Amino acid sequence: MSSHVDKVWATLEHLTDPEIPVVTLRELGILRDVRETADGLEVVITPTYSGCPAMGQIEDDVRASLEQAGIAARVITQLAPAWTTDWMSEEAKEKLRKYGIAPPHQTPKDVSVVKFMRRAPEVVACPQCGSTHTVVTSQFGSTACKALYKCLDCQEPFDYFKPY
Amino acid sequence: MKAPVEYLLHLADNAVVLGQRDAEWCGHGPILEEDLALANVSLDLIGQARLLYQLAAARLGGDATEDKLAYFRDDTEFRNYTLLELPNHGPLVGYAASDRDYATTIVRNFLYSALMVLVWDALEKSADADLAAIAAKSLKEARYHLHHAADWVVKFGDGTEESHARAQAALDHLLPYTEEFWTPSAAEDTAVAAGATVDIRTLRAAWDALVADTLAQATLKRPEVRGYVPEGKHGRHSEHLSYLLAEMQGLARTHPNGIW
Numbered sequence: 001m002s003s004h005v006d007k008v009w010a011t012l013e014h015l016t017d018p019e020i021p022v023v024t025l026r027e028l029g030i031l032r033d034v035r036e037t038a039d040g041l042e043v044v045i046t047p048t049y050s051g052c053p054a055m056g057q058i059e060d061d062v063r064a065s066l067e068q069a070g071i072a073a074r075v076i077t078q079l080a081p082a083w084t085t086d087w088m089s090e091e092a093k094e095k096l097r098k099y100g101i102a103p104p105h106q107t108p109k110d111v112s113v114v115k116f117m118r119r120a121p122e123v124v125a126c127p128q129c130g131s132t133h134t135v136v137t138s139q140f141g142s143t144a145c146k147a148l149y150k151c152l153d154c155q156e157p158f159d160y161f162k163p164y
Numbered sequence: 165m166k167a168p169v170e171y172l173l174h175l176a177d178n179a180v181v182l183g184q185r186d187a188e189w190c191g192h193g194p195i196l197e198e199d200l201a202l203a204n205v206s207l208d209l210i211g212q213a214r215l216l217y218q219l220a221a222a223r224l225g226g227d228a229t230e231d232k233l234a235y236f237r238d239d240t241e242f243r244n245y246t247l248l249e250l251p252n253h254g255p256l257v258g259y260a261a262s263d264r265d266y267a268t269t270i271v272r273n274f275l276y277s278a279l280m281v282l283v284w285d286a287l288e289k290s291a292d293a294d295l296a297a298i299a300a301k302s303l304k305e306a307r308y309h310l311h312h313a314a315d316w317v318v319k320f321g322d323g324t325e326e327s328h329a330r331a332q333a334a335l336d337h338l339l340p341y342t343e344e345f346w347t348p349s350a351a352e353d354t355a356v357a358a359g360a361t362v363d364i365r366t367l368r369a370a371w372d373a374l375v376a377d378t379l380a381q382a383t384l385k386r387p388e389v390r391g392y393v394p395e396g397k398h399g400r401h402s403e404h405l406s407y408l409l410a411e412m413q414g415l416a417r418t419h420p421n422g423i424w
Contacts, residue, residue, distance in 0.1 A: 050301050051211025079215070080297035082304065138197035139312040144204040144305070148197060164304050 004041060004071075008034040011069045012043070018057045019143060022099045029087030030058060032078065041073035046083045048164070049144045085164045097127045100158060102149065107163040124160045126151035136160075167292045167360035169220050170243065170351035173233065174397055176216035177244035180234055181405070182276060183209030184412050186269065188252055194266050201312055205273065208305040215298045235416035239406045243351070246396035247272060247341035249405040254337055267320055267327070271334040274313035275342050278374040280306040282367040291359035314378045321382025328383070335379075336387045343393045345371070351397075 012034075015025045025031040025045070033044040043062060047055045059075055066073050085104035093103035102124045125132050131153040138148040146159040186206040193199025217230035250272070252264040284306050287299035320331035346365055348356070355361040379386055396405070416422070 047301070049208060049211060050215055050298075050305060051207035051209070053207070079301060080293070082297065082300035084304075138201055139308060139315065140197075140201035140204040142200065144208055144308075162308065 002036055005034045005036055007069075008041060008043060008066070008071060008073060011065055011071060012062060015058075015061050015065060018054045018061070020096070020099070020101070022095045023088075023092045025058060025062075027089045027092035027095070029083060031062075034073075039074075041071065043073050043075050044078050045075065046078050048083050051144065083164070085161065096161060100127050101146065102127045102158060102160040104161045104163045122160075124149055126154060126156065127158055128156045129154040134158075165291050165358035165360060166223070167290070167295050167355045167358060168351055169223055170349075171355040171361065172216050172220040172223070172295070174243040174349070174351055176213045176220060176233070177242045178248055178276075179209045179216065180213035180412075181242070181244040181408065182248040182273075183207075183213060184408055185248065185250075185252060186273070188264070189266075189269065192264065198266070202269070205309050205312065208309065212298065212302045212305070215301070219294050219298065231416065235413045239401055239409055240399045242401065242405060242409070243349075243397050243399060244405075245276075245341070245344050246394035246402055246405075247338060247344065248276060249396065249401060249408055250338070250341070251404055254333060265330060265334065267330040267334040268337070270313050270316045270320065271331060272338055273309060274317050274378065275338060275375070277306050277310035277313055278378075279342075279345055279367070279371055281310050281374075282370050283361075283364070286362040286367065287360075290361060295360060310374075317378050317384070318382045321379070321384040331382065332384055335384055339387055340389045340391065341394050343389060344396060347393055349397050 009026075012031060013024065013026065015031070017023055017025065017028055017030070020028075028048075030045055030048065031043070032046050033042075035042050035044070043066070045059065045062060059077070062075050066075075084107060086107055088104065096103040105122060105124075121136055123132050124134055124136075126134050126149075129151060131151055133152045134149050135152060136147055137150050137157070140146075141148040141159045145162060145164065147162050148157065149160050150157045183206045186202045186209065189199060189202040190206070191199065193202060213234070214230055217233045221228040221230050221233060250268075252266075252269045254265060254268060281303065284299045284303035288296055288303060290296040290299060317331060320327040322328070323331075346368055348364055352361065352364060356363050375386070394400075394402075396402075
């Protein structure tokens with residue numbers, strides 16, 4: 001890996017998700033790649049949800065950081081392979097939990113479309129007290145990527161980052 | 165091979181029109197959680213529409229942009245299913261003042277997302293790599309939309325007398341419009357021939373099974389359907405689309421090229 005590429009990674013390392021400021025873009029798997037091409041440096045990012053309003057902000061943040069560091073690089077948005085919560089590092093999941101958001105479970109692997117609906121609701125541990133005695137209150141929370149849950153033991157409502 | 169632009173527009177128009185209808189609940193949801201849920205579903209749909217319009221614009225070339233496709237085409241140029249443009253209430257004329265009916269919204273989202281999990285799943289294997297990439301993302305979102313809508317169909321159908329009656333009325337009103345799903349348009353035929361999509365009729369049995377499963381849990385009765393098959397995807401729409409577009413496109417057309 002060239003020193004230019006290293007420098008870009010280092011420059012972008014501090015960038016966090018605009019809506020979940022405890023995890024970095026790299027940890028979330030949004031910052032996919034930095035590469036050197038014949039036409040110069042390229043930074044590859046991938047969108048999370050199709051309509052995620054944070055994506056515009058994220059792209060702006062990446063550009064601004066590069067500019068501030070005096071690095072000339074193109075920012076490329078790439079759709080495939082589609083972003084998945086499985087790319088989140090364990091470190092990032094732990095940070096989410098400490099922040100009060102239950103981290104995503106592994107995405108179900110062998111589930112066909114039709115069977116998907118018959119799946120039992122996921123058992124999600126409360127990020128506050130660890131109890132699995134929890135109940136879903138809504139499939140969509142404050143953002144599309146989260147569901148609303150309530151802990152029946154400590155009574156705290158909490159967000160669950162849905163597997164995507 | 166690449167999907168024809170007409171087919172991309174069909175998918176994009178479906179998403180943007182339903183996104184607009186679902187967004188009408190923003191600030192008016194029956195409960196706070198549902199207000200947020202519908203806004204999030206709408207955001208996903210508009211996001212999917214944007215990806216598809218961007219792809220269509222790139223393929224059209226020239227001065228085509230996603231905004232031009234969304235805001236500067238007229239009603240007869242839209243290729244969405246008629247089902248998706250209908251108001252969030254029962255059969256009334258487009259300008260009728262009426263309370264919104266959440267059962268109508270939920271049943272429509274259910275019927276459409278049950279179709280789209282199957283369509284996106286098939287398109288994930290499309291020979292059109294750009295379309296396959298959009299499908300892979302959209303499938304993940306459509307699954308949550310279906311999950312959400314199906315949950316509520318069951319709650320309404322298997323709920324109180326009032327909620328059951330309203331869910332059944334919504335189903336009786338909307339189900340006939342789904343007949344349009346199963347009669348391929350020329351754009352769909354071209355896309356199938358290019359290996360960019362599957363013949364939609366091959367998805368019908370799986371769709372019927374998804375619908376039957378939820379309706380059984382909801383104790384709702386599937387109405388018998390025959391007669392007129394709507395032709396929204398051919399550009400022949402109900403009057404409701406014109407009102408919807410007037411609201412959606414008004415600002416962009418009053419201030420062309422405006423930035424804010």
